[in-house]
Amino acid sequence: MSLDVRIGVIGLGYVGLPVAISLARKFPVIGFDVDPRRISTLRECDDWTGEIDAAELQRSTLLFADGTEDLADCNFFVVAVPTPVDDSKSPDFSLLRSACQTIGPIMQPGSIVVFESTVYPGATEEICGPELERVSGLQCGKDFKLAYSPERINPGDKERSLEQIVKIVSGQDDETLDTVASVYGSIIEAGIHRASSIKVAEAAKVLENTQRDINIALMNETSKICDLIGIPTSDVLKAAGTKWNFLKFTPGLVGGHCIGVDPYYLTSKAAQLGYHPEVILAGRRINDSMPSYVVNRILRMLAQRDIPISRAKVGIFGITFKENVPDIRNSKVADLYQTMIEYGIQPQVCDPFADPEETLREYGIALEPSDEWSDFDAVVFAVPHKPFLDDIGNLVQRATRAGSCVIDLRSMVHRPDLPHDLSYWAL
Template identity: 50%
Template sequence: MYHKIVSKESKIALVGLGYVGLPIALAFARKVKVIGFDINESRVGMMRNKIDPSNELESAAFDNCDITFTSDIEQLKEANFYVVAVPTPVDNHNVPDLTPVLRASETLGKVIKKGDYVVFESTVYPGCTEEDCLPVIEKISGLKAGADFKYGYSPERINPGDKVHTLENVVKVVSGSDAEALEEIAQTYELVVSAGVHRASSVKVAEAAKIIENTQRDLNIALMNELSIIFDKMGINTFEVLEAAGTKWNFLKFSPGLVGGHCIGVDPYYLTYKSAQLGYNSRVILSGRTINDEMAAYVAKKTVQAIIKAGTNVGHSKVLIMGCTFKENVSDIRNSKVADVVKELEAYQVTVHVTDSHADSAELQHEYGFGLQEQLASDYDAVIVAVNHAAYTGLEEDYFKSITKPGAFLADLKGIYRNKIAHLKYWSL
């Protein structure tokens, strides 16, 4: 397969062109023939015009790429090596929602042929590829996985907003249904990943490796959040403590904050879900998830307490939240915990205004029921800087004084204004 791809006898298809699928598709398209497939025709139209719907890539990223963007399943049949990069969210009860990946599997079942390859990149629990996805492909296609077509799993490591750790310079984990598939898949990815690939011994190992990357990070942030709550009661600044502790060579540098997004705030639930199916109920992982999911309510409570302490009627108060994407310098609002802060504050009858230098107001309105404030007020009782976008990091205290009442409360969740605030009531996690 690899030689056919390199000689351009066979095409690679990316199924799902979000923040993961599109950069992979374009990277391959600079080397070989690619089909970029997405069920959303409006997104496909944007990409045909060199526009990244996720706002991650510049138009120049589309230059010199041999790629056909399509939502037509007939064109998808022209490929022989399929890479699936669709979302894997959780539902309102934090149960894995496999709908996107299973629908992608149905699509593959309609187009896959004998001798083809399929590689899943979507984050799933160990066993999902072989136990949930492949049976769907087999049932629709009438083909047998491993015999009629080869398969593998290669976890995505795309980090939105990160221009340093890109697809090309981060080691790629790959796995295959057998030794031949592993080598063919590895060589194919080596076309675009200059950092090289790590050959995992099985698909399950590769799936597990991905799921614990984000679970580990989630737990470390949960520890920082719990420490932040404890240190706040002690009257000491968490970031000062971390700065001091960080002078030791083996201290891991994590910081407290809201944990949202479509990876860290979601992936651990895939692991605990599968664990429960196998008869083991996670304690450590779910404890970390509980702490991180409760931080929005904690931030809202601290803000309301400060407003009350200032002698203001909470029901007549006004709070500005700066930043509502799930992380800094991206436009992605999926699973944003800032939306939970808004909801918590509104439960106290607080008037909440939201501003963000990257997010789309209409998208926020559709997803969470609130949009961005076009014109900021000058009498906020409190300001919560929730996301440390680059546009916010250089702000001075005079700016905050210009939009707030005298002695207002400034909640600096990421500690970016530490030691810079003298007149406002300052608090950070």
Template identity: 50%
Template sequence: MQNDSTTTVTVLGLGYVGLPLAVTLAKQFTVCGFDVDARRVEELRAHHDRTREIDADCLAASSLSLTDALADCPPSDFYIVTVPTPIGAENRPDLSIVEAASRSVGQLLGPAVAAGKRPIVVFESTVYPGVTEDICGPILERESGLSCGTDFFLGYSPERINPGDREHTIDRITKVVSGQTEEVLDRVADLYGAVTSGGVFRAASIRAAEAAKVIENAQRDINIAFMNEIAQIFARMDLSVGDVLAAARTKWNFLPFEPGLVGGHCIGVDPYYLSHRAEQLGHHPRVILAGRTTNDGMAQWVAERLHQARKERTGSVLMLGLTFKENVPDLRNSKVADLVAKLVSLGHGVTVHDPQADAREAHDEYGLTLDYDAMSRSYDLVVLAVPHRDYLAMSTDALRATVAPGGTLADLKGVLGADADWRL
């Protein structure tokens, strides 16, 4: 069964993943975007995207309809769930948000079927294999009173959004798609294939597609963990890991990963979904958990190294950047916050500056106050933690002006070269 211009889509969750997807789909189909955050919906109606993924002109020109009222969502051919799947206590998967979204979709399925639709519920949220069919499917059945595989159907197409990346956008990447039946797979493939020039890859099953997503990020996490471990080893040898990697990269098949803080909504979270499921099945995932342990402890190690570089003298610290990566406002799972906390525990007074981050979110998430005037003063230790373009546009003299006499300028990402006093 082919989709056509009359196809109606409802996207649930309008964050970093859902909004770009909804806007892109709205170029080809009738699309409604739903989010439980009324403030978020109000901002989007005013053509303001706080994630900075979609600009005002694009929002103004889009045919996308927006609502925070579930009852306003129209009967749809597709319901696409793009809500977060974080981790909770003891790094266990927290499926509460995707379960709540499933309950919401379940309430919409009855009206859709009554309107003559054969709705497909597609999940994009990162999960371990089996969640879509074993957890979400039954919730949809209970809420709707309908039968999965007869009245409505399931699909899975893992998100591949990279915040701040203007090259690998939803309309250019290859989309992995899967469906409960061959007909459903065809419909899901047609939907995504209509909006991306990168084509679609038809996964063998929903579980295969779920697994593909979770290992993409686990693989990257493990590779960075290796870099972080060798950085710690070479530090004991008084070797610069940057110098070592510069030499190693001359080999044609050397993988160009770098050490650093691993945060954000994906890489620092998703491996725990796979490890959790592995443990449920009786397998202890040694490699995955070793990588997570190394990366989760990296901020504390860096703080201790900076403390030692200052000969364990406490003083004033300016932390440049708080977001989990450069040139985005995304503060989710920022390991810079862990770095700040460790420096404070060592006795340092830390001031945080970040031109990209939202002050209210920084306070609510981490209890940190952003000082937007912080760079007008000087400090004993200045740490370039996140190399936002705002910082890189500064002259060396201007950056040095924030360092007090006898102070230290530290560079965690190796972007300042010889201008830094300390490099990771």
């Protein structure tokens, strides 16, 4: 198939930028973002997400734009904007609508609009299509076509890059599906999966992260039971993991822009249809309750060591939602911090990856260097960043004193190496 596509990628975050860079190896591509600062830094070959290095940005033919006029010649649009939830855990489509309002006025007849943002099944055709019609004056399905290809980017993963992950594609009709499959097929080495409909592709995306959320919730609940029994959860998981079909999930705090968010898109759609999901929402409740559970366990440990809570000196290692990335969105470590504040503890936080200005602006948390941390009553190892793992023994020794509490949320510490005068607890 001869492809005459001129691509505009809307949203240049963790998802959009790698897609734009990869597509630019095969097609003319313009990357658009509403944040002028983002465009400015990318033009300087600086990607603050850490996904694309400076050399690759410098080599790329990708053009950057923060003005819609630069997109006027595009006929194939990829929308990769965030789709968060609001305070009531309902889907927030404001950024998606805004993206449609950006594309619509400059969209040409014959254009294809591919959405990569996570949505509930039906949203592409029920929300995005009508919004594009409204602002463009064109007719969906006749003058322009819709497609959906869910993002599967794993931030910080250098082994499973965009090109190495099977890409799900779907289209409004067979012709659109063929075009979308050909465009993505030209860059995806792992292969293309053609979904039978847009709704199927949308549902597949939210199911992927809902399944992970429920499995982590099971591990978190198991961790609570193991704690009551008095056995290490990590030892139980190591033993159970010797069976070939045991899924190797671990307990922990579930934050970020996917696992802690996507299930609400599925449950929201279910509620619209009159069905109340039980398992999915139970998993969400368990995972959302973990920061409070951890803080209560820390308070018990401090009390057992006769350390007054009001004067307790606590250090937290890590605040990003996962290891080795700077992304602090929906950080459950921030919830952990806030819960401690409510009990009168003033914890200190360090993170070698998080941006201090963004963390202060988003959560009111001032990050500190941990080089001179010492004599803490309790240290919380929350995120297994590589710099922490590489120096974990020294970090423990330097930051603690006799009688300190070590709280290990991701089994980072090798227990046998700990001094006997420390109190240790892990999820």
